Amino acid sequence: MKKVMLMILAAMFVLTISACSAGTGNPKGSAGGAGEVKTGQQPTDQSASSSGQPGGLGAPSDTEKKTVVFSTFFPNDYFKEAKKKYEAKHPNITIDLRSVETDDAHLLENLEKFVKTTGTAMLSGQGPDLIEMDQLPSGDYVKRKMLSNLGDIMEHDPDFIEEQYFTNILEGMKVNGGMYGLPIGFFIYGLLGNEDAIQKSGVTFDDSKWNWEQFITTAQAMTKGADKDHQYALGRSIPEYMTAQFVNERFSTFVNQEQGTANFVSGDFTNLLQQVKTLFDKKVVGTEARFPLFNTVQINSPTDYIRELRMSEFIPGGNAFTSKLYSSPNADPQHPGGSFRTYQTIGLNERSAVKAEAWDFMKFLLSDEMQSKPDGTGFPLNKASYAKKAQALVQKGSILSDQPIGPLKGKSFKITQQDIDDLDKFLKGATYPLQFKPSKIDEIITAEAQAFFTGQKSADEVAKLIQNRVTTYLNE
Amino acid sequence: MSSGIRLLRKDWMAAVLFLAPSLIGFSVFYLIPFATGLIYSFQDNTIDGTFVGLDNYQAVLSSGSFRKAAANTLLFTGVSVPLLIALSLCFAHLLNRRLFIRNWLQTAFVLPLVVPVASIVMMWQILFDWNGTLNVLLEHLHMGRMDWMKSEWSMVVLAVVYIWKNIGYNIILFLAGLQSIPKDYYETADIEGASGLHKWLHITWVYLTPTMFFVVLMSIINSFKVFRETYLIAGDYPHDRIYMLQHYMNNMFMSLNVQKLTAAATLMVAGILLFVSVMLMMERRFRSFME
Numbered sequence: 001m002k003k004v005m006l007m008i009l010a011a012m013f014v015l016t017i018s019a020c021s022a023g024t025g026n027p028k029g030s031a032g033g034a035g036e037v038k039t040g041q042q043p044t045d046q047s048a049s050s051s052g053q054p055g056g057l058g059a060p061s062d063t064e065k066k067t068v069v070f071s072t073f074f075p076n077d078y079f080k081e082a083k084k085k086y087e088a089k090h091p092n093i094t095i096d097l098r099s100v101e102t103d104d105a106h107l108l109e110n111l112e113k114f115v116k117t118t119g120t121a122m123l124s125g126q127g128p129d130l131i132e133m134d135q136l137p138s139g140d141y142v143k144r145k146m147l148s149n150l151g152d153i154m155e156h157d158p159d160f161i162e163e164q165y166f167t168n169i170l171e172g173m174k175v176n177g178g179m180y181g182l183p184i185g186f187f188i189y190g191l192l193g194n195e196d197a198i199q200k201s202g203v204t205f206d207d208s209k210w211n212w213e214q215f216i217t218t219a220q221a222m223t224k225g226a227d228k229d230h231q232y233a234l235g236r237s238i239p240e241y242m243t244a245q246f247v248n249e250r251f252s253t254f255v256n257q258e259q260g261t262a263n264f265v266s267g268d269f270t271n272l273l274q275q276v277k278t279l280f281d282k283k284v285v286g287t288e289a290r291f292p293l294f295n296t297v298q299i300n301s302p303t304d305y306i307r308e309l310r311m312s313e314f315i316p317g318g319n320a321f322t323s324k325l326y327s328s329p330n331a332d333p334q335h336p337g338g339s340f341r342t343y344q345t346i347g348l349n350e351r352s353a354v355k356a357e358a359w360d361f362m363k364f365l366l367s368d369e370m371q372s373k374p375d376g377t378g379f380p381l382n383k384a385s386y387a388k389k390a391q392a393l394v395q396k397g398s399i400l401s402d403q404p405i406g407p408l409k410g411k412s413f414k415i416t417q418q419d420i421d422d423l424d425k426f427l428k429g430a431t432y433p434l435q436f437k438p439s440k441i442d443e444i445i446t447a448e449a450q451a452f453f454t455g456q457k458s459a460d461e462v463a464k465l466i467q468n469r470v471t472t473y474l475n476e
Numbered sequence: 477m478s479s480g481i482r483l484l485r486k487d488w489m490a491a492v493l494f495l496a497p498s499l500i501g502f503s504v505f506y507l508i509p510f511a512t513g514l515i516y517s518f519q520d521n522t523i524d525g526t527f528v529g530l531d532n533y534q535a536v537l538s539s540g541s542f543r544k545a546a547a548n549t550l551l552f553t554g555v556s557v558p559l560l561i562a563l564s565l566c567f568a569h570l571l572n573r574r575l576f577i578r579n580w581l582q583t584a585f586v587l588p589l590v591v592p593v594a595s596i597v598m599m600w601q602i603l604f605d606w607n608g609t610l611n612v613l614l615e616h617l618h619m620g621r622m623d624w625m626k627s628e629w630s631m632v633v634l635a636v637v638y639i640w641k642n643i644g645y646n647i648i649l650f651l652a653g654l655q656s657i658p659k660d661y662y663e664t665a666d667i668e669g670a671s672g673l674h675k676w677l678h679i680t681w682v683y684l685t686p687t688m689f690f691v692v693l694m695s696i697i698n699s700f701k702v703f704r705e706t707y708l709i710a711g712d713y714p715h716d717r718i719y720m721l722q723h724y725m726n727n728m729f730m731s732l733n734v735q736k737l738t739a740a741a742t743l744m745v746a747g748i749l750l751f752v753s754v755m756l757m758m759e760r761r762f763r764s765f766m767e
Contacts (some may be wrong), residue, residue: 009592116728119730119732121734123522123523123734124522124523125522125523125734137730137732138729140731140732140733141732144732145521146732214743260540292505325566351523446711451606451623456606456621456623457623465626466714468716469714469715469716470716471540471541472541472544472713472716472719473541473713474760475539475540475541476539476541476542476724476728476729476731476736
C-alpha cells in the first residue's frame with residue numbers, strides 16, 4: 001500500500017512540476033466567481049413565463065430583482081449609458097458591467113488573462129450572462145455549445161423584427177445555420193478607386209463579381225503607361241497578407257479540415273507565392289505607392305466614408321482626383337458581396353439563469369434609442385438609426401476634416417444624398433464576415449511567407465514549413 | 477503498554493499536524509484538480525456531463541498531433557536524459573580530482589540554473605536566429621544559413637539548451653555521491669591490484685547507484701520542463717519536431733477542449749506512473765542486493 005502511494009505521489013510530483021511550468025494553470029482555479037452575484041433569482045420563474053411560447057424566452061420579469069452580468073474587455077461608454085437607461089426603465093433589473101482596467105503596457109498580458117479566465121468561467125458554468133466576444137475565440141465557444149443560438153430566440157420573439165436590422169449582416173454571421181452573437185455595429189471593406197484615372201483609361205469592369213486575379217489584370221490594363229507615382233494598381237497592402245488572402249480565396253485547395261490534411265507543398269501554393277511576389281516586384285502592388293489606382297479601405301461610419309472619399313480632392317500639387325468606392329475582389333463569383341467585420345459582438349451564455357432579461361437588454365442595446373446616438377463606432381445594426389444618422393449628415397451638408405495638421409487641416413467635405421445612396425449598396429451588399437482575429441492558419445501563413453518575400457528562404461522551403469505547422473494544427 | 481500506545485497516538489497526531497499544511501496544499505492544488513480532471517476525461521461536458529467511456533481517449537489517440545507530440549516527448553527524454561547523465565558524470569569525475577580552479581568551475585556549471593528563463597531564451601535566440609551568431613559563422617564558412625528552430629535540428633538545439641541548463645545540478649549531485657564513497661574501498665582495491673576500470677565498475681558505479689536513481693528522476697522531470705523554453709522561442713505551433721505533449725495540452729486548454737486535455741493528461745500520468753514504478757522496483761531490488 002505504502003509503495004503504491006509512494007509511486008502515485010512520485011508520478012504526481014513529476015506531472016505537477018512539468019505541468020506547472022507549462023503555464024496552463026489549473027482550469028478550475030480561476031473561475032470568475034460571477035455565480036454568487038446573481039442571488040435572489042429562481043430558475044423556475046423562466047419556464048413559467050415562457051410556457052406560452054415554446055422555444056422562446058418569454059418576457060423579462062418586471063417585479064423580481066435580477067442581475068445580468070455583462071462582461072467586456074474594454075470599458076465602454078456606450079454600454080455604461082445603456083446600463084443607466086435600462087436600469088431606469090427596469091428598476092428591478094441590475095446590469096452588472098464588468099471590464100478589465102488596463103494600460104497599454106499590460107494590455108497583452110491582461111488580454112491573455114481575460115481570455116483564459118472567461119474561458120474557464122464558461123467551462124465551469126459560471127460565466128457572465130452576456131459577453132462581448134470580440135477578443136474571445138468565439139468559434140471554440142460555439143463548438144463547446146456555450147452560447148445560445150440567438151437565431152432561435154429571435155424567431156420566437158415577436159418583439160424582435162429582423163427587417164429592422166441589416167439582415168445581410170445577420171445572415172452573414174450565421175455559423176452552420178445558427179447565430180451566436182449580435183454586433184452593436186459593423187465596418188465594411190472596399191476598394192477606393194481613383195475615378196479620374198479609371199474614366200481616362202476607358203477600361204470597363206464589373207466590380208460586383210471579380211476575383212483578385214481579374215482585379216489585377218484589369219488594374220494593370222488601366223495603369224499601363226502611367227507615370228511612376230501612378231503606376232501602382234493597389235496600395236496599402238503587404239505581400240504576406242495578400243498571400244493569406246489568396247489562400248483563403250481557394251481555401252479548399254489547400255486545406256481539408258475534415259481529413260486534417262494540408263496541401264501547401266504543391267505547385268499551386270508555390271505558384272501563388274511567386275504570383276504575389278511578381279505583383280510586388282512589378283510594382284503592381286506596393287506599400288510605397290504614392291497614388292495607386294486603388295486602395296483597400298475599411299469604412300467605419302458614414303462620416304468616415306465621406307472623409308475617405310473626399311480626401312483625395314484636396315491633395316496639393318496638381319495630384320488631386322475624385323474617388324469612388326468599389327467592391328473588393330471576391331472569391332466566389334456565384335455569391336457576390338462585400339466583406340464586413342462586426343464590432344462589439346455580444347453573445348448570450350447558454351447557461352445563464354437570467355436569459356430573458358439578458359436578451360431584453362441585448363434588444364435594448366440594439367434599439368433605436370441607443371443606436372441612433374451619434375458617438376457609436378461602426379455602422380449601427382439598426383437600419384432606422386443608420387438612416388437617421390445619414391440624414392442628419394446630409395442635412396448638415398458638410399463635415400470637417402479630422403486632420404489636425406497638413407493640407408487637410410480645417411477643410412470641410414461636402415455630403416450629398418448621392419453619396420449616401422452609393423454607400424447604401426455597400427451596406428446592404430456586405431455578406432462576407434471577416435473574423436475579428438485572424439485564424440491560426442492565417443497567422444502561420446503570414447509569419448512564414450514573410451521569409452520568402454524578404455528573400456530569406458525559397459518558396460519550397462516556406463511551403464514545407466507552412467505545411468508542417470498547419471498539419472500539426474489541423475490534427476489536434 | 478497502554479501508555480506506549482498513547483504515546484504512539486500522540487506522535488501520530490503530531491505527525492498529522494505537521495504534515496497537514498503541505499498535505500492540504502498538495503491536495504487542493506494538485507490531487508483534487510487531477511481527480512476532477514480524471515472524471516472529466518470520461519465525460520462529454522464539464523457541466524452536467526454524461527459518461528462517455530473511452531470516447532475522449534479514442535479522440536486523443538486518433539489525433540495525429542497527439543501521437544507526434546508523444547513521440548517527440550519520448551524521443552527527447554529518451555535521448556537527452558542519458559546524454560545529460562553521461563556528460564555530468566564525466567564532469568563530476570574530472571572535478572573530483574584536485575584541480576586548482578575547481579571551485580570556479582563548480583560555480584560556472586551551476587550558474588545556468590539561476591539565470592532567468594527570459595534571459596536564456598533571448599541568448600539562444602541570438603545564437604540560433606536566422607540572423608543569429610551561428611548563421612553568421614556558417615555564412616563565413618560559405619555553408620549557407622539554416623533556420624535552426626524550424627528544422628529537424630530544432631530538437632538538437634533544445635537538447636543542447638537542456639543539457640547546458642541542467643548539467644551543473646547533476647554534477648553537484650554526483651560529486652556529493654562520489655565523495656561519500658569511503659576511500660578505504662579504493663585503497664583496499666589498490667592493494668589487491670585492481671585495474672582502474674575494475675575499481676570504477678565494482679566500487680564507484682555500485683556505490684553511486686542510489687544517487688543515480690535520484691539524478692535520473694530529476695533529469696526526467698527537468699526534461700519535461702524544457703517546454704517553457706520551447707514555447708517562449710517558438711510559440712504554440714512550432715516546427716513539428718519540437719511539438720511536445722505540453723504544446724498539445726496547452727493548445728487544447730486554449731481552445732477550451734477540456735475533454736481532450738484531461739484525457740491527454742491522464743495518459744501522460746499513466747506513462748510516468750509506469751516508468752516511476754519500474755524505477756522504484758529496480759531500486760528496491762538493488763537495495764536488497766546490497767544488504
